[in-house]
Amino acid sequence: MRDTLTVRLRSLDDRVAVIDRDTTRSYAELADEIDRLGALFDASGMEAGATVVLHGDFSFSQIAAFCALYLRRSIVVPVVTFTEAGHDAVRNTCRAEYVVRVGDEVAVEHWDPAGGQASERVDALRESGQAGLVLLSSGSTGKPKAILHNLDAIFAEKADAPERVGRIPRNVLLFLLADHIGGINSLLGVLRSRASAVIPAERTPGEICSLVEKYGIRLLPTSPTFLNLVLIGGFHEKHDLSSLKLITYGTEPMPEELLKRVHAAIPGARLLQTFGTSETGISTTSSKSSSSTSFRIEDAGSEYRIVDGELQLRTRTQFLGYLNYSNEAVTEDGWFRTGDLVEETGDGYIRVKGRAAEVINVGGEKVLPLELESILLGSPEISDCVVFGMPNSITGQAVHVEVVPSGNLSKAELRRHIRDFLDGKVEPFKMPTKVAIVAQTAFSARFKKDRKLNRG
Structure with a gap:
């Protein structure tokens, strides 16, 4: 897909690609911005295959910068908000060479890589001529984990797959953050389906529900906690959410009683539990019903098994390894231990009971x-x-x-x-x-x- 990305985008001409804080930009404009930023990166002296921090949340220019870095076979480290631990991770663990800051303008800073030994996995990606992606875990319990992916594999699986006509709505709200695996999955889904990405100015229940009403959003990817905030504040009654046809929820388990409340409050939308991890990517799922927390993993690129009550995954978009942690979470035969406790409910359905660590x-x-x-x-x-x-x-x-x-x-x-x-x-x-x-x-x-x- 890398060789044809901008050609494909430009062929869509004036179809709306991004609605960024009420400013509408076309796919042709997105292709032009990708080319412009590629030239900017060239002028900055950025080498192909460099490790680059992409600092900023979703915006028209951030999306273009992400694509431009992919085309340059960069090792991309998306960061929305820098913490002290995150800053240390990108300097000392990822050994970042450049920072691309996206605000009103796009600026490039050159960093001298910190000391330490380069990652063999990163070097192998560069030598193969493929792009990389490093996701940083939240780091709430200590230093964030640096999770290395093959970005070419993710693009091939999520953005270059056959277009699913009629299944991806025209307007998709990018609710999840730009440095979250779910947010990246949403963006690549937009590119695959030639949809329009609607970017919120802020992620508050009122703002999100207002955008759903204003732009006739049909797909909302979100979390159980956020859905409950919508209900608590009565925002589903203050705004017309009738355009919603599909609400996907993930990032944390959904309490059954909360799911019932959401289903009753927004009855016109089908509720679908998604499942994925930063290490394995997002798998295609189907829920037993909109009022059930039981779901199936129905993804040709994903396999699962349950060992001692824990869900284990093996996927085509599985990470290559941690840059700063041991890989003991991966079994000898290549399965990732998710840490999620599940039970099988019959007919191929499973239900998440909670996190083992909790x-x-x-x-x-x-x-x-x-x-x-x-x-x-x-x-x-x-x-x-x-x-x-x-x-x-x-x-x-x-x-x-x-x-x-x-x-x-x-x-x-x-x-x-x-x-x-x-x-x-x-x-x-x-x-x-x-x-x-x-x-x-x-x-x-x-x-x-x-x-x-x-x-x-």
């Missing part, structure tokens, strides 16, 4: 936060909640929950209600030992529940 161990008994959250969301007095474990000198860990109330109960009344509501529904060891009433649960910039923030 299981709460109460005196040897295991508590899955997702199970308890889903039960609690069945209460009309609770609009949101997050369950997590905290150290306990007697049991090792204890179950804590933060709750966002939906009614007018006092804090004491709500705490009593929660205990009464859970009584008979869960075993005694799953009963929360502490209930905190909060205005909003904590979540990351990627709208994923944060079970560790400021909790010791």
